[in-house]
Amino acid sequence: MLETLSKYLSSTLERTLIAVKPDGVQRRLVGQIMQRFEQRGFKLVGLKMLQVSDDLLSQHYCELRTKPFYPRLLHYMTSGPVVAMVWEGHKVVQTSRTMVGHTNPAEAQAGTVRGDFSFHVSRNVVHASDSLEGAQREIQLWFQRKELLNWDCCDQTITGSCV
Ligand SMILES: Nc1ccn([C@@H]2O[C@H](COP(=O)(O)OP(=O)(O)OP(=O)(O)O)[C@@H](O)[C@H]2O)c(=O)n1
Ligand SMILES: Nc1ncnc2c1ncn2[C@@H]1O[C@H](COP(=O)(O)OP(=O)(O)O)[C@@H](O)[C@H]1O
Ligand SMILES: [Mg+2]
Secondary structure, three states: OHHHHHHHHHHOEEEEEEEEOHHHHHOOOHHHHHHHHHHHOOEEEEEEEEOOOHHHHHHHOHHHOOOOOHHHHHHHHOOOOEEEEEEEEEOHHHHHHHHHOOOOHHHOOEOEHHHHHOOOHHHOOEEEOOOHHHHHHHHHHHOOHHHOOOOOOHHHHOOOOOO
16 A cells, blocks of 8 residues: 555656745845745755856746846846745645745735745745646756756665664
């Protein structure tokens, strides 16, 4: 039974890109945000701090290029370093969108990252990929393959008798 569940969960693994935006880093929220993903049971497989380039952002936010707020968004996202992460787990894309909350913090529920830590859409602390396809595209954009690590959890790999 346990083995069947574990096989099922590993066959439905997803990865998603989460980025703590410059305001989140400057407000020292990185640890609290990472803690939420760890305690939910997701696995960190990629992590780096970077000053994002205009080129990366224009690809990342290509769908928003024609929006009136786009120039302000670029300015915001380059106003300081970003902490980018790749988290892995069952339904991690959808679950992390729920954990992050509505784009506009005024509509984000309390208990979500945006609902707890932000009050304006132009300073909403964190990015989360919004679909499986989007996550795959964004992970390739932000991370090189060798920067993503596969590793085993000691609490999930013990099979035989314990020593
Ligand atoms: N009127 C708006 C709309 C959006 N934004 C910024 O643009 C980002 C991207 O918008 P969108 O992709 O629509 O929101 P989300 O998917 O929730 O955010 P992200 O892609 O950053 O996860 C928002 O997070 C926010 O920082 C903004 O400043 N002003
Ligand atoms: N009306 C807006 N005014 C200012 N910034 C916005 C607005 N809408 C979206 N943004 C910014 O653009 C980011 C990306 O937008 P979008 O991808 O639609 O939402 P999300 O970040 O929830 O995926 C948002 O997180 C937010 O920072
Ligand atoms: Mg988005």
